[in-house]
Amino acid sequence: MTTRSRKKDRLLYWRVVVDTNVFLGGVLWPKSVSGKILQLWKRNRLQLFLNDDIRFEYLDVLGRFVESNVLRRWQNWLAYPGKAGIVHTHLPHYSELRDPTDNPFLATAVFAQAHYLISRDKDLLVLKKFHGVEIVKPEEFMKRHRANR
Numbered sequence: 001m002t003t004r005s006r007k008k009d010r011l012l013y014w015r016v017v018v019d020t021n022v023f024l025g026g027v028l029w030p031k032s033v034s035g036k037i038l039q040l041w042k043r044n045r046l047q048l049f050l051n052d053d054i055r056f057e058y059l060d061v062l063g064r065f066v067e068s069n070v071l072r073r074w075q076n077w078l079a080y081p082g083k084a085g086i087v088h089t090h091l092p093h094y095s096e097l098r099d100p101t102d103n104p105f106l107a108t109a110v111f112a113q114a115h116y117l118i119s120r121d122k123d124l125l126v127l128k129k130f131h132g133v134e135i136v137k138p139e140e141f142m143k144r145h146r147a148n149r
Contacts, residue, residue: 013047014045014046014047014115014116014145015046015047015049015085015112015113015114015115015116016037016041016046016047016048016049016114016115016116016117016118016141017048017049017050017054017105017108017109017112017114017116017117017118017133018037018038018041018048018050018117018118018119019102019105019117019118019119019120019121019124020054020057020058020061021119021120021121022034022037022118022119022120022138023038023058023062024058024061024062024065025120025138026038027062027065027066027070027074028065028066032138033138033139033142034138036142037118037138037141037142040145041083041084042077042083047085048083048084048085049084049085049086049087049108049109049112049114050078050084050085050086050087050108051086051087051091051104051107051108052086053104054104054105054108055078055079055084055086057104058074058078059071059074059075059078062074085112087108087111087112091103091104091107091108091111092107092110093107094106094107094130097123098123098126099121099123099124102121102123102124105117105119105124106124106127106130106131106133109130109133110130110131110132110133113132114133115133115134116133116134116135116136116141117130117133117134117135117136118136118137118138118141119135119136119137120137120138125137
């Protein structure tokens with residue numbers, strides 16, 4: 001196995017959780033950095049993890065900005081077996097968070113043993129690392145991704 005193929009295999013196993021702001025930005029602006037992250041996921045270049053609360057939030061917020069046929073496509077994509085790792089368990093509540101609405105993202109990332117939580121949320125970014133999960137902006141994630149190609 002060549003060095004290039006080993007790096008390629010390692011990228012397939014990057015486990016990530018994507019905050020709603022990054023997901024929405026990626027859908028609405030596919031050529032943006034957030035859009036490139038969603039493309040990596042859609043091309044099986046990383047593993048996206050979410051739970052039912054996150055999926056509901058993604059679709060609820062997305063539904064305010066897109067037509068119903070686009071929303072249906074994303075509903076199907078997020079529910080497609082093997083495309084997203086769905087965490088179906090009672091997740092812990094982390095009382096140390098500045099914003100309790102961030103709990104589903106952090107708890108899912110910790111439970112899924114994600115490498116990254118990708119977000120633009122200042123309340124998340126201030127944590128930098130949480131129970132082994134690195135919290136980074138989309139630009140930082142892509143910089144690291146490019147460095148590992």
